[in-house]
Amino acid sequence: MQFSIKRSLFIKNLNDVQRAISSKTTIPILTGLKLVLTEAGLMLTGSDADISIEAFISADDEKNELEVGSTGSIVLPARFFGEIVKKLPEDTLTLEVKDNFQTELRSGPAAFTINGLDANNYPNLPVIDTDKQVVLDAAVLKQLIAQTVIAVSNQESRPILTGIHLVLANQELLAVATDSHRLSQRKIQLDIDADIHYDVIIPGKSLVELSRTLGDDVENVEMRIAENQVLFVAGTTSFYSRLLEGNYPETSRLIPTSSSTQVEFNAPQLLSAIERASLLSHESHNNVVKLALDPATNKVTIYGNSPDVGNVEESLNGQNLSGEELEISFNPDYMKDALRSFGQTEIRVAFTSALRPFTLVPTEDADHFIQLITPVRTF
Amino acid sequence: MQFSIKRSLFIKNLNDVQRAISSKTTIPILTGLKLVLTEAGLMLTGSDADISIEAFISADDEKNELEVGSTGSIVLPARFFGEIVKKLPEDTLTLEVKDNFQTELRSGPAAFTINGLDANNYPNLPVIDTDKQVVLDAAVLKQLIAQTVIAVSNQESRPILTGIHLVLANQELLAVATDSHRLSQRKIQLDIDADIHYDVIIPGKSLVELSRTLGDDVENVEMRIAENQVLFVAGTTSFYSRLLEGNYPETSRLIPTSSSTQVEFNAPQLLSAIERASLLSHESHNNVVKLALDPATNKVTIYGNSPDVGNVEESLNGQNLSGEELEISFNPDYMKDALRSFGQTEIRVAFTSALRPFTLVPTEDADHFIQLITPVRTF
Incomplete structure (x- = not known):
């Protein structure tokens, strides 16, 4: 195996594949990067058994400056090779x-010799054999992941909640995540065959890594689902993730259909106020802020308190406040995550009672995106 | 005590003073920021007992927008207050x-109440009473600190070596640091009274913090030295540090006066090659790279090796190589620190033998700056 290549292009592909490679793996060869060179081009593979990433560098694409000397394969220590x-x-x-998997790397006056491993000992990637593929807009997919992943649980006690539940039916993609304290749900309309139907749970961590591999130059992502694997293809990069097994809890009935107090905010403004109030709640043992809504006087006030260091009170600029008077307490960190997921928009917050979950939706498009937060009982 | 102030200006001064405040202090009140308000202005003070920083915000300077309502003083929890x-x-x-040191902080709709402490319980800063002051160019002082602090020891076993030795005599400032494996020495000519003479050891950590407080807008720094303290005054900011007690080792005789092999390099080019070679030495247990200089063939080669992962060999672009043939091994991390301290310049490296310290100096100005590194015996 011998080739030369444009270094900057190689580094870009290497960076993508390295996302899948962990130094903590229990399978030693998976700390390595697999290179397979054919006349068609160079395939780089990295995997941590949960996620696998393949990047293909075509010999036909002139901008890659890939010159294939002789074909072959090798596994090289990934972190170390990347640094070099x-x-x-x-x-x-x-x-x-060269002999004994010794690999020579040359660039200008520098010549490295690296101890490689036999690529035949590298595990095979899953084969995904389906003709039902779904093409997603990359920017929309990244937004969907960012908006739902915040509610993914990081507690291994209920593994199913560490995933995002994706339901594809009736030309609509529904994504839901909940850690049982909060819930995020996003819907996207898709222009696909009406008979395509999937119901899968993808690990939240996989989708976060997928998001990171999708650069701004990627327009579309092709999703293919098999028995226990999902494959996302973006250009010449393939991203495999295992699926979580089990039944995701029924979440639709958790979302309230009516409310007794409503108010609208500018999301970044409310976020700033919550950040200030959480400075105090973070110094306290229960990390709770209180919101008081009084439609009679048209006042919304937020309170944070720490017996040790002090307290804060701030009048909020709520619009269209209506319904019943309410005092409600919640974890400000959940609220911050939810508000950041809305970006620079106006949102409507709807409350049922001080002990029932409340919801946040974009004022302009309440049907496709909802964040739900369970309050904290303080009395 | 009551005042209002321009927030951005207040934050800038707060950031400076907070450098001195550590949350790890054994004296609880030193986790606080002291504010003392007089008709003349507001003095902020932070201290960790080793370093103290004062920043004065004048009421006369209109751009501070400081409105003094009533004078007084308070100590507030520094980290928390800063975040707010x-x-x-x-x-x-x-x-x-307000009453009981409760402090109200208002900005727009937000009102914080913070539990403060009585400023009378805050330790007094040292009084530095000297008329012998030395004015230093801030950029030169920062460069001197950056160039010598790399050789400061971080081993508390020989506390004296955790400092930089400053000797002021004959209108010259000499700064030396050594951790006994390497040595950095810098000289600056000063336009001051010929009778000013000082010989002090300032903790390296203090000088690093001083460097960080000196923004690009600071032109001059006034240095005043007392019995066991040094004070640096830059504009309205005063920086106090304790001095280290004891005798600094005699270092001048450590610097070789002759050499048997000499070569010149472009500092950034050599740095890149050392960085590549150190990738391998870092994977090895002894972290050593080898330099081979052969004046007969005009070749300079660097070698790095790790039995586990591989090796590297690189021809270096050395100029004016002369003297005897030599192979020498050294810690590449010391070399990297030294080379970075030269910036974008040409340097001359002079060797005596494989076991004797070698030196690096700027080719254009060999008298004022020298880095010395002790090689490693590998045979």
Whole structure:
């Protein structure tokens, strides 16, 4: 195996594949990066058994400057190899596998020899064999992930809640996550065959990594689902994740259909006020802020308190306040995550009672995105 | 005590003073920020007993927008107070001390009440009473600190080596640091009274913090030295540090006066090559790279090796190589620190033998700056 390649292009693909490689794996060869060179091009593979990423560098695409000397394969220590490639002195690098998997890496005056491993010992990636593929807009997919992943549980006690529940039916993609204290739900209309139907749970961590591999230059992502794996293809990069097994809890009935107190806020403004109030709640043992809504006087006030360091009180600029007077307490960190997911928009907050979950939706599009937060009992 | 002030200006001064405040102090009140308000202005003080920083905000300077309502003093929890001030919603903040040191902080719709402490319980800063002051160019002082602090020891076993030795004599400032493996020495000519003579050891950590408080807008720093304290005054900010007690080792005789092999490099180019070689040495248990200099063939080669992962060999672009053939091994991290301290310049490296310290100096100005590194015996 021998090739030369444009270093900057190689680094970009290496960075993508390295996201899947963990130094903590229990399978030693998975700390390595697999390189397979054919006449068609170079395939890089990284995996931590949960996630696998493949990047293909085509020999036909001139901008890759890939010159195939002789075909073959090798596994190289990923972290170490990546550090070397990033520090090489010239724009081009040459890699050649010699005897005993010893691999020579050259760039200008620098010549590295790296101990490689036999690529035949590298585990095979899952085969995903389906003709039902769904094409998603990359920007929309990234937004959907960012908006729902905040509610994913990081408690391994209920593994199913560490995933995002994706339901594809009736040309609509529904994504839900909940850690049982809060819930995020996002819907997207899709222009796909009406008979495509899936119901899967993808680990939240996988989707976060997927998001990171999707650069701003990626327009579309193709999603293919098999028995226990999902594959996302973006350009020449393939991203595999295992699926979580089990039944996701029924979440639709958790979302209240009516409310007794409503108010609207500018999301970034409310976020700033919550951040200030949480400075105090963080110094307290229960981390709770209180919101008081009084439609009679048209006043919304937020309170934070810590017996040790002090307290804060702030009048909020709530619009269209209506319904019943209410005092409600909640974890400000859940509220901050939820508010950040809305970006620079106006939101409507709807409350039922001081002990029932309340909801946040965009004022302009209440049907496709909802954040739900369970309050904290303080009395 | 009551005042209002421009928030951005207050934050800048707060940031400076907070450098001195540690949450790990054994004296509880030193986790606080002291505010003393007089008709003349507001003095902020922070201290960790080793370092103390004072910042004065003048009421006469209109750009501070300081409105003094009533004079007084208070100590407020520094970290917490700083976080609040940075998150306040408006450009102006108002602070008022009420009963029992309760302090009200207002900005727009937000009102914080913070539990303060009696400023009379805050330790007094040292009094530095000297008429012999030395004015230093701030940029030169920062460079001197950056160039010497790399060789300061962080081993508390020989506390004296955790400082930088400053000798002021014959209108020259000499700064030396050594951790016994390497040594950095810098000289500056000063236009001061010929009878000013000082010989002090300032903790390296103090000088690093001093460097950080000196923004690009600071032109000059006034240095005043007393029995066991040094004071640096930059504009309206005063920086106090304790001095280290004891005798600094005699270092001048450590610097070789002759050499048997000499070569010149571009500092950033050599740094890149050392960084590549150290990728391998870092994977090895002894962290050593080897330099081979052969004046007969005009070749300089660097080698790095790790039995586990591989090795590297690189030809270096050394100029004016002369003297005897030499192979020498050293810690590449010491070399990297030294090379970074030269910036974008050409340097001359002079060797005596494989076991004797070697030196690096700027080719253009060999008298005022020298880095010395002790090699590692590998045979």
